[in-house]
Amino acid sequence: MTTPRLALRGLRKAFGRREVLAGVDLDVRAGESLVVIGASGTGKSVLLKCILGLLRPDSGSIRLDGEELVGLSGPRLEAARARIGMLFQGSALFDSLPVWRNVTFALTSGRSVRGREMKARAIAELARVGLAPEVADLRPAALSGGMQKRVALARAICARPDILFFDEPTTGLDPVMAGQIDRLIREQVSALGATALSITHDLESVRRVADRVAMLAGGRIVWEGPVGVLDCSGHPLVERFVRGRAGDSPVGAEAPA
């Protein structure tokens, strides 16, 4: 057995008395695309934020290529973060900066330096996600939701991370746009040879993006398997999700987010 790229063990996180993650165990292997599914409010975003170090888990372990991330700080945390790209649910573009500064943000850590070079780079990156060079000079607020997602994807991959996280990349997009974003994600993951961990409650999206699927419910991973066996999982919650009712039934959740 080789070490998984990312290994979560016994991950717990509570807000007040509400335990959102109740001992999550999950492996993501190098080069695979794993999709975590689950109803709204089950803690999928909390799971990602714990991995990214934006939230501190109450207990448990998160290992990146064997290195413990929980409690890591300073240059070693920075080094780990340099390997990570993240696409946020709402794109989270910096609306005070033009698109091209957004795209190249990771390369300059936000400093306004090397303008000409960065702009050229941004235009090349935008082309990768199917956006025209003119977009580079616009402000994020001037873009449609789908274009914002593309820019956010370009920003996430610009520094060539080898692990990518996607939080509900297709939520709020029309089906055509959602399909395009999924295809772009798939393309970029293969092009970079990256490992991907995505979150979604969109079944179509799961089928397009996933190699493997894991289901989060009640604060734990209750099922995981290859995307090919999703339709014959034999697990009641997964079956319910596949039949298209998971999004609106509060499975394992006391209160929606």
Add this chain to the structure above:
Amino acid sequence: MRLAARALVTLGAFVLQGLAALGGMALFAATALGRAVRPPWYPARLLEQMALVGWFSLPVVGLTALFTGAALAQQVFVGGSRFNAESTVPAITVIAVVRELGPVLAGLMVAGRVSSAMAAEIATMRVTEQLDALVTLRTDPFRYLIAPRLVAATLVLPLLVIVANAIGVLGGYLIATTRLGFNGATYLVTTARYLEWEDVRSSLVKAAVFGFILALAGCYNGFRSTGGAAGVGRATTNAVVVAFILILLANLVITVLVFGQ
């Protein structure tokens, strides 16, 4: 008796909350400044904030100073005439403007503009996960967002207050020469004679402190906001209220303890 006890409890809780908030703000400021001494630095962000805080506050601060300086000269004239001391108008006006009204009014007006804007912007960044995005893109929000705002406001407010003082004195001069029968040249000479270096120093120290306070109130409340759009609204209101109270409190402390001798 019962009522008094309850009032005391409420007051006590209010004071404790206030102290906790002050402690939180102090810690927040220390974090921002502690991190800002080491690179990466963001000079472009600093200049941008200096323009936002300073340049764009000039009209509102200038008008406030002009009107208040003029009204003040008129009031000093009325008060002074009750004991035949109308001639004190230039001296009292310049001292009151430079030591008190210039910095306090500029501080409050800029707080109204800037603390609220900073709180709203940063709280919105929190809500829309832009603060999280900064961290995942390996950029420290304290260095990138907070420190430039604190430093910019602290540097720029003294400049703004110099302008406010000059315009405030000008307001007094205009009223005095057009309505109160003062000779223009004499008014200016008297103003200059009674203005001391100590007054200017007090003015500038206050301005820098107020600048720091108003940026801190904005950043702190924005940064720790929770709860969506309603949270953004709360952060904005709190920022302005806290900035006003702290500016007035700091003004009292500086006036009495530092320049009261």
